[in-house]
Amino acid sequence: MAHWADSYLTVPYIDGGRDATAGLDCWGLVRDVLHQHFNLPLLKDFGGIHADDKANMTRAYRVVKNSFSPCAPSSGAIVAGFNGETLIHVGVVIENNGLKILHTSSKHGMSKCSVRQFNRLFLQVKYYAYNSK
Template identity: 30%
Template sequence: MTLNDYVFTTYRDGGRGPKEYDCWGICRSARHELYGRSLLQLWGRVDPMDKGQVTDAWGEAVPELVESSPVPGCIACVFRGATLLHVGCVVDGDRGLSVLETIPRQGPRILPIAKFERIYHTVRYYDDRDLSQ
């Protein structure tokens, strides 16, 4: 798939592609397909609206990841305190480094990092441990 292919998908809770994604599904797939990052767990049992479940699942993925600067293929994580609210994938877009995300009612979009950070306030970036050491 190309970045453009992801933009023309639709949002669906629990979506794992190739035509419907939730935020974890699109991030997981795009970082693997576009940037060769590891294919992280599906989280199929996780309700994306239950942020406690999302945060617990994130805790299972963290050992494979390390906090990093924003680089293409890393995960942009939106937090409120210790609770994970949302994720996107950093991409090399037309306007430089941007974040591919998908949200209910709107679907996928690509936002410049500065705009993503203005909207979501607390954003931390994570990349595969072996690529970031």
């Protein structure tokens, strides 16, 4: 039986994308998955920030991080990859025959990987629970 996350694997990467039908970027994916599959309120849009604009991505992260609590990797957690204090990429942890990271990028498109594989991509990786209340 297919996992719900498999339906995302055909969604194209679009910089600033916020629609799972038209395409998503990494933040759009996190917003959509948490809202659609974990019944959480939509996170702030930040649609005008391009994926290559790491300075503004980091500023946007600082705006919303007060609604996050550090946690261990677990289903529904937001995963953030950093180079020093600079946010590079985000994804979401899912349970799919073990914990996996669902994420998307302009270079590779939508993909699932193990927590270990994702952790190797960045100098620092942080996991967060979204405190929607």
